[in-house]
Amino acid sequence: MSRDAAVSPRPASPPLPPPSFSGRPTLSALATVLGITASRLLRGRRIWLFLLLFVAPTALLLLVRHNDAHYEAEEAERVILFVLFFHAVIPLAALLFAASLVQDDVEEQTLTYFLIRPIPRWMIYVVKAVGGALVASALASVFAALAMVAARWGEPGRDVDWLLQRAGIVAALVSLGVLAYVAIFGCLGLLTKRALSVGIFYILVFEVSLANIPFLLRYVTIIHHLRVLSIAWLGLNPADWAIDLAEAPSPSTSLEVLLGASAFFIALGAWIFSTREFRVKTPEGN
Amino acid sequence: MDINESEGDVETTVIEFQAVSKWYGQVIGVNNLSLRIGPGVTGLLGPNGAGKSTLLQLATGQLRPSRGEVRVFGRRPWNNAALNRHIGLCPEQDAFFEWMTGRRFLLACASLAGLGRRAAREAVDRILEMVGMTRNANRAVRGYSKGMRQRIKLGQALVGDPRVLFLDEPLTGTDPVARHELMTLIGELGSHGRTVLFSSHVLHEVQTLTPKIVLMNRGRLVAFGDVRQIRDLIDAHPHRIVLKCPDSRGLASKLARWDDVVGIEIPRAGGSIVIETHDPGQFYQRLPRLAREPGTLIEEIYSDDDNLEAVFKYLVTS
Numbered sequence: 141m142s143r144d145a146a147v148s149p150r151p152a153s154p155p156l157p158p159p160s161f162s163g164r165p166t167l168s169a170l171a172t173v174l175g176i177t178a179s180r181l182l183r184g185r186r187i188w189l190f191l192l193l194f195v196a197p198t199a200l201l202l203l204v205r206h207n208d209a210h211y212e213a214e215e216a217e218r219v220i221l222f223v224l225f226f227h228a229v230i231p232l233a234a235l236l237f238a239a240s241l242v243q244d245d246v247e248e249q250t251l252t253y254f255l256i257r258p259i260p261r262w263m264i265y266v267v268k269a270v271g272g273a274l275v276a277s278a279l280a281s282v283f284a285a286l287a288m289v290a291a292r293w294g295e296p297g298r299d300v301d302w303l304l305q306r307a308g309i310v311a312a313l314v315s316l317g318v319l320a321y322v323a324i325f326g327c328l329g330l331l332t333k334r335a336l337s338v339g340i341f342y343i344l345v346f347e348v349s350l351a352n353i354p355f356l357l358r359y360v361t362i363i364h365h366l367r368v369l370s371i372a373w374l375g376l377n378p379a380d381w382a383i384d385l386a387e388a389p390s391p392s393t394s395l396e397v398l399l400g401a402s403a404f405f406i407a408l409g410a411w412i413f414s415t416r417e418f419r420v421k422t423p424e425g426n
Numbered sequence: 427m428d429i430n431e432s433e434g435d436v437e438t439t440v441i442e443f444q445a446v447s448k449w450y451g452q453v454i455g456v457n458n459l460s461l462r463i464g465p466g467v468t469g470l471l472g473p474n475g476a477g478k479s480t481l482l483q484l485a486t487g488q489l490r491p492s493r494g495e496v497r498v499f500g501r502r503p504w505n506n507a508a509l510n511r512h513i514g515l516c517p518e519q520d521a522f523f524e525w526m527t528g529r530r531f532l533l534a535c536a537s538l539a540g541l542g543r544r545a546a547r548e549a550v551d552r553i554l555e556m557v558g559m560t561r562n563a564n565r566a567v568r569g570y571s572k573g574m575r576q577r578i579k580l581g582q583a584l585v586g587d588p589r590v591l592f593l594d595e596p597l598t599g600t601d602p603v604a605r606h607e608l609m610t611l612i613g614e615l616g617s618h619g620r621t622v623l624f625s626s627h628v629l630h631e632v633q634t635l636t637p638k639i640v641l642m643n644r645g646r647l648v649a650f651g652d653v654r655q656i657r658d659l660i661d662a663h664p665h666r667i668v669l670k671c672p673d674s675r676g677l678a679s680k681l682a683r684w685d686d687v688v689g690i691e692i693p694r695a696g697g698s699i700v701i702e703t704h705d706p707g708q709f710y711q712r713l714p715r716l717a718r719e720p721g722t723l724i725e726e727i728y729s730d731d732d733n734l735e736a737v738f739k740y741l742v743t744s
Contacts, residue, residue, distance in 0.1 A: 159499060159589050161508040165540065172537040176523060183525060249521035253582070256486050257538040258511040414505060417489050419450065420479070420519055 165259040170267050173254060177271035180244055181237055190236055190276075193229050194283035198290050205290070217291040221310065222376065225284055226366055230314060231343045234321030237276040239335035241268050241326050242413065251418050265413035269326045269406045277318040281311035309373050313366055316398045320362045323405035330412045354382045362401070365394035438464035440590055440621040441485055446494035448480055448645075455480035457645035458494070463623060467616030469632030470625040472642035478625040479518055481642065482592045485623070486515045498590060511540060514588035516580045518595045518625075522567045528578045529554065529563040532585055539586030549585050557581040558607055572599035580608060590621045597631055609635055664688050664702035667709065670726035674699045677722060684712070 181187070201220050205211050242265070245251035254264050285307035292298060292306070328342070329335040351361040358364040367381050372391035378384070389397070441463040448455040456477045472478050483489040484496050487503030487510065496502065501509050523531055532553060536546035554560045557577040562570070567578065580596050593612065597605050613635055616622045623640075626632050632639055637652035671677045678690045678699050686709055689702035703709045706729070717724045 159512045161499075161501070161511070165507065166537075166542065168537045168542060168546075169540055172534050176534060179523075179525065249517075249519040250523060252488065252515065252517045252519070252521070253523075253535060254538065255488055256510055256513060256515045257535075257586075258507045258540050259538065260507045261505055419489060420483065420517065 165257075165263060169257065169259055170263065173259065173264055173267040174271040174274075177241065177268045178275050181240075181272060181275045186236055186240070190233055190279065191283075193233050193236075194225075194280065194287070197224050197229065198283070198287040201287065201290055213292045213295040217288055218376070218380070220287055220291055221284060222367075222370060222380075225287065225314070226317065226363060226370075227348050228343070230280055230284070230317050231321050231347055231362075232340075233280055234276055234318050235325045235336065235339040235343070237272050238269075238322040238325035239329040239339055241272045241322075241329055242418075243329050243333070243335065246418055249420055252420055255418065261414035262410035265326075265410040266406060269322060269409060272326065273319045273322040273402075276322055277315035280318050281314040284314040285311045306374065313369055313373070316369070316395070317362060317366050319402045320398050320405075323402040323409070324362075327405050327409040327412065330409055330416065352381070354384075359389065359397075362398065365389070365397050368394040369398075440464055440499060441623065442495075442497040442500075443481075443484075444495045444497070446484065446491045446496055448477075448484060448489060449492045454645050456484065456491075459642075459645070459647045460494075461640065461647055461650060463621065463640075465616075465619055465621045466638065467612060467622040467624055467636040469636050469639040470623055470642065471627065471629065471632055471639055472625075472648075473627055475644075476627075476642040477645040478627075478642055479594055480645070482515070482594050482623070482625060486510075486513055486592055511586065512589040514583035514586060514591045516583040516591070516593040516596045518598070520572070520575060520579075520599075522575065522578070524568040525566065527564050527566055528559055528570065528574070528581075531567055531578060532563075532581055535582040536585045541586065546585075549587070553581045553585050556584065556611060558604070573601050573604045576600050577604065577608070580611075584615075588620070591615060591623070593622065593624045595625055595627075597626065597628070605631070664704055665706040665709075665729060666700055666702055667706065667727065667729050668698055668700050669724050670698045671722075671724050672697065673721070673723070677724070680716060680719075680722065684709070 197220055201216060205216065242251070245254070255261065288307055288310045289303055292303065324342075325335065325339050328339055332338055347361050347363045351358045351363040351367070364383075367376075367383060368388050369391055370376050371378050371383065371385070371388075378388070439462040441461075443459050443461040446459045447457055459477075459481070470478050470481065480489065484491055485498060485503060487506055490504045496504075498509060499512065503509055503513070523534065526534065529550060532550040533546055536549050537543075541549055551560075554563050557580055559574065559577050559581065562574055567575065570578065576596060576599055580593070583591060583593065591612075596612070597608055600608060609631065612622060612624060616636065624632065624635065639652070640650050641648040669677060674692050674696060678692055681687050681699070681701055682690055686703045686705040687701050688704060691700040691702075693700065701709075713724070713727070716722055
């Protein structure tokens with residue numbers, strides 16, 4: 141205290157009654173977590189990269205279709221959708237969104253605003269992961285369906301109903317894939333700061349390479365189960381992926397595997413998130 | 427001086443640290459700290475890197491103690507959503523959801539705090555008024571000045587009407603008017619029965635708000651109490667007394683012969699000397715006799731330790 145400065149304590153009011161510790165997080169609180177997550181994902185350079193990932197192959201397809209006199213719609217769809225999109229675009233798009241679900245908040249130091257609220261940590265993560273999956277799958281399924289329509293529009297003997305039905309199935313397949321990848325890469329984002337490079341390595345080694353080897357290990361890849369479902373729901377040729385239908389899992393099993401894997405990895409991410417400390421480095425640098 | 431335990435009144439304790447340590451790998455953030463804090467405003471003082479923010483992050487459940495126990499309202503704050511209903515934090519970091527307006531940001535924080543839509547709107551209007559941001563509420567946060575950002579950040583801490591407030595350097599970057607307004611607001615919150623732990627490294631901010639201070643340095647609790655108690659704590663250590671006099675060298679040579687004077691410092695500016703004594707009572711008793719001696723003019727005497735800044739410097743550097 142300086143010699144002439146006097147501390148003037150304020151008159152204290154009666155102590156407040158003891159607080160109650162009941163109550164659950166409100167739906168509006170969870171909706172706000174979801175809204176902030178979605179807003180963040182749809183902003184910045186990420187969304188442009190995401191759009192580029194989906195629009196560039198479709199634009200290329202339209203260019204080929206316009207200039208190729210021997211254009212084959214079925215083959216074009218196979219290449220653009222079931223090779224390019226399923227092998228690269230969808231896992232990369234999911235990686236782009238999921239790896240930053242928590243990392244963005246950590247880097248921008250806004251995670252504090254979630255952690256100090258009356259919402260269990262695991263719930264924050266689950267809502268964030270669901271939000272990430274919703275945004276990514278909504279965008280991915282729309283663009284994938286558009287790509288399919290771009291490939292097969294005007295094909296003799298195919299009417300609009302057929303196209304719409306097929307587009308719906310493609311959207312469902314893409315959504316399933318995105319959900320599973322978001323769940324996996326969301327976990328990865330919690331475990332390493334290099335989630336993007338580790339994720340790309342995982343896509344190349346696990347999803348692309350292993351899934352193409354007719355061996356038991358392909359059953360642990362997301363892409364294999366997406367292929368099984370594509371064969372069953374869209375009537376694709378199993379020989380294209382060296383899949384023996386007699387040995388392959390049934391479509392319902394593949395569906396269960398995809399949903400089960402998504403639930404497992406989201407739950408694992410929620411557990412990691414709720415037990416991990418996220419230290420905020422202050423300007424003090426303590 | 428290291429006083430690593432501070433006993434407050436157990437019955438009114440709201441925030442309690444029991445032998446808490448926090449390590450970041452090999453680096454220690456908080457070191458064996460025990461502390462009890464009750465309602466009202468308590469200032470948390472310490473130089474940069476003292477561990478103030480770590481302490482606040484432990485108390486708000488963002489960090490888990492490596493050792494010991496932290497309790498707020500008798501409950502462990504780590505991963506405790508129910509407790510968070512009663513806690514507000516104004517973090518030090520200048521971070522926001524930048525795309526939002528000030529009002530939208532507060533509404534989001536009110537929703538996160540569990541308020542329904544109508545209650546959130548009402549709370550936000552009230553808080554905007556309290557922090558003086560009603561006029562600028564619909565501007566994007568990214569366009570705010572530092573002072574406005576601090577006001578909105580304090581607002582989000584208040585929006586859930588918390589019982590305990592942790593304010594980490596809430597006045598940083600504010601202009602004098604905002605500083606005065608926010609300090610008045612913080613003082614009022616404390617006087618209305620809320621527990622406010624307010625960190626700062628600017629002493630005059632704290633001393634005008636509260637006599638209750640916690641001093642930290644290098645992760646350790648250096649002292650706790652009001653200024654007078656802290657003064658008592660350092661009685662066992664040399665007091666610094668400033669004597670203003672025209673002949674500082676002459677006075678210094680006379681005082682050097684006194685047994686209770688353990689150190690003499692002559693500032694470069696001249697015109698004064700600073701002595702250190704273990705027995706200020708005896709020193710003050712003998713001083714009038716010295717002052718009456720011919721050629722010994724003493725113009726002014728004051729204890730350097732009366733200045734909180736000096737107490738703070740003394741405690742954290744000793």
